[in-house]
Amino acid sequence: xxxxxxLNQSNQSFFKEYQKKFNQLxxxxxxxxxxxxxEFEKEFATYCQTxxxxxxxxxxxxxxxxxxxxSEKYFFHEKTEIIVPSNTYIATILAILQNGFKPILVEPIxxxxxxxxxxxxxxxxxxxxxxxxxxxxxxxxxxxxxxxxAKKHNLLxxxxxxxxxGATFNDQKAGSFGIANGFSxxxxxxxxxxxxxxxxxxxxxxxxxxxxxxxxxxxxxxxYNEKIGxxxxxxxxxxxxxxxxxxxLDEINxxxxxxxxxxxxxxxxxxxxxxxxxxxxxxxxxxxxxxxKRNELKEFLLKNEIQTEIHYPVPPAEQKALKxxxxxxxxxxxxxxxxxxxSLPISYFHTEKDVLRVVEVMNKF
Ligand SMILES: *Cc1c(COP(=O)(O)O)cnc(C)c1O
Numbered sequence: 001x002x003x004x005x006x007l008n009q010s011n012q013s014f015f016k017e018y019q020k021k022f023n024q025l026x027x028x029x030x031x032x033x034x035x036x037x038x039e040f041e042k043e044f045a046t047y048c049q050t051x052x053x054x055x056x057x058x059x060x061x062x063x064x065x066x067x068x069x070x071s072e073k074y075f076f077h078e079k080t081e082i083i084v085p086s087n088t089y090i091a092t093i094l095a096i097l098q099n100g101f102k103p104i105l106v107e108p109i110x111x112x113x114x115x116x117x118x119x120x121x122x123x124x125x126x127x128x129x130x131x132x133x134x135x136x137x138x139x140x141x142x143x144x145x146x147x148x149x150a151k152k153h154n155l156l157x158x159x160x161x162x163x164x165x166g167a168t169f170n171d172q173k174a175g176s177f178g179i180a181n182g183f184s185x186x187x188x189x190x191x192x193x194x195x196x197x198x199x200x201x202x203x204x205x206x207x208x209x210x211x212x213x214x215x216x217x218x219x220x221x222x223x224y225n226e227k228i229g230x231x232x233x234x235x236x237x238x239x240x241x242x243x244x245x246x247x248x249l250d251e252i253n254x255x256x257x258x259x260x261x262x263x264x265x266x267x268x269x270x271x272x273x274x275x276x277x278x279x280x281x282x283x284x285x286x287x288x289x290x291x292x293k294r295n296e297l298k299e300f301l302l303k304n305e306i307q308t309e310i311h312y313p314v315p316p317a318e319q320k321a322l323k324x325x326x327x328x329x330x331x332x333x334x335x336x337x338x339x340x341x342x343s344l345p346i347s348y349f350h351t352e353k354d355v356l357r358v359v360e361v362m363n364k365f
Contacts, residue, residue, distance in 0.1 A: 045201060088136065163286065176201065263355060
């Protein structure tokens with residue numbers, strides 16, 4: 001069976017360095033907010049072309065804490081509306097709800113799977129404060145158009161960059177467009193830890209300070225609490241592992257792009273492939289194809305010993321958890337994507353040969 005992902009194999013080339021680092025930190029005995037977190041934050045900020053990065057517990061917390069910090073800085077009222085794509089991973093929407101604000105779902109462009117700027121503009125009301133974009137599958141959204149809309153209507157942009165470490169648009173990195181932007185270092189992400197982890201990238205020094213406080217009990221000085229904070233710190237061990245992997249992130253992304261190229265050049269035209277556009281550097285966190293007979297295709301591949309995934313089987317508006325919460329629940333484009341999309345193997349450990357085998361089987365479908 002060709003697995004969709006195998007973290008033992010994907011991490012294999014890092015084992016020796018991870019083990020050495022683990023032994024060092026075990027000897028040192030310092031586990032929370034130490035030198036490794038501070039150094040990783042500097043290195044990841046540099047990587048993202050931002051002034052600051054703050055390590056947090058996971059990707060959902062990154063987005064939740066960003067909105068909390070923005071609501072304090074810009075005095076959001078309870079009825080604040082936040083625009084978010086109708087086909088995003090549920091975390092983006094949960095971050096809005098955890099803050100007590102109202103998610104306004106907006107349809108994506110079917111070709112790119114990313115939020116449609118035209119639909120964003122239609123959804124703006126006097127209560128709108130933020131446009132939250134998700135760079136889905138590792139492709140940056142149309143940030144030039146979105147920035148224009150944000151400027152025109154005086155709105156803030158927040159990026160959910162959890163699938164887009166290193167992706168660019170017009171040579172600008174994901175995580176550097178919005179006022180503050182969230183990353184996840186969940187083990188399967190392009191930059192993955194050996195457990196949970198998250199980060200926030202920003203150029204705003206006030207937000208850097210308030211987010212640092214919010215992630216650590218709302219406290220700048222131990223036992224003195226200024227805000228109702230969270231306990232959501234990137235842990236020292238994960239930061240150390242992430243520093244090792246960050247050195248190889250461009251290599252990981254290039255590997256995935258090389259595999260994507262094989263799919264793009266060899267899959268027959270029955271499959272709807274991801275679009276490739278000038279000025280975009282896509283990092284293929286997920287290589288998604290669409291087909292009307294998606295379920296049969298998945299079954300056919302499995303019979304041929306190829307494992308695939310669906311990102312995601314249920315659109316957010318149809319999740320039980322959101323029942324009765326959204327004004328609008330009819331999102332035909334999101335629904336169509338969720339019904340027809342299939343993620344093909346494209347991990348760091350997959351070889352060109354593996355991908356050619358997937359292509360061969362796919363083309364027989
Ligand atoms: C993975 C992911 C998250 C959440 O990250 P966690 O670290 O699992 O909390 C948020 N948004 C998107 C788009 C993701 O893919």
